[in-house]
Amino acid sequence: MSTDRAVTCCFSGYRVEKMPFAANDPRIDTLNTALDRAIADASALGYSVFFSGMSTGFDLWAAEAVLRARSTLPVQLFCAIPFDRQADRYSPAWKRHFNHCLLAADRVFALSRDYYTGCYAARNRFMVDASSLLICYFDGKPGGTAQTVRMASQNGLQIVNLADDQIQFF
Secondary structure: OOOOHHHEEEEEEOOHHHOOOOOOOOHHHHHHHHHHHHHHHHHHOOOOEEEEOOOOOHHHHHHHHHHHHOOOOOOEEEEEEOOOOHHHHOOHHHHHHHHHHHHHOOEEEEOOOOOOOOHHHHHHHHHHHHOOEEEEEOOOOOOHHHHHHHHHHHOOOEEEEOOOOOOEEO
C-alpha cells in the first residue's frame, strides 16, 4: 500500500452493542458532531485519508462522517475489510450503512477471503501501521478497541478519544 502515514488517520471504537447508548439514542447526534469536528480538525492538520474497519457502530458512523466531510473537505474514505462477507450477519439496517459506505469509498482493502481467528486484529494492525493518527471511542472496555488503542500508543500515533467529555490526546 502506498498511503503516506503522515496524512492517514484510522478509526476504532465499539460495535453498536458495546456502545454505552443505543443506535437510536439522541447521544448519537452528539457523537456524530464530535466525529465531524475531529475529521475537520484532522483535515486542517493535513490529514486526507481516513480508514474505517467497517464494523457496526463507531466504525460505520465514522465512515459516514468522512463521506459527509467530502462535500467540503479534501478527504478520502478507505475501508479495511477483515474478510469478504464481513456484513453477512449484520442487521438489514447496518447492511445498508455498510453497503453505502463501501460503494462510496475511495479505496477498499479486503484483507482475507475468509474469516479466521485474529482477522479483526490483523485488520486493526493494518490500519494502525498505515496511520499516524487514531480517532477512537474508548472508555476502558476490554476488546478490540482497547487492543487497537494500545497498538496505536505503542506505535507513536496521536490519539483523539471521543469517549471523553473533552477530547483527550495520549
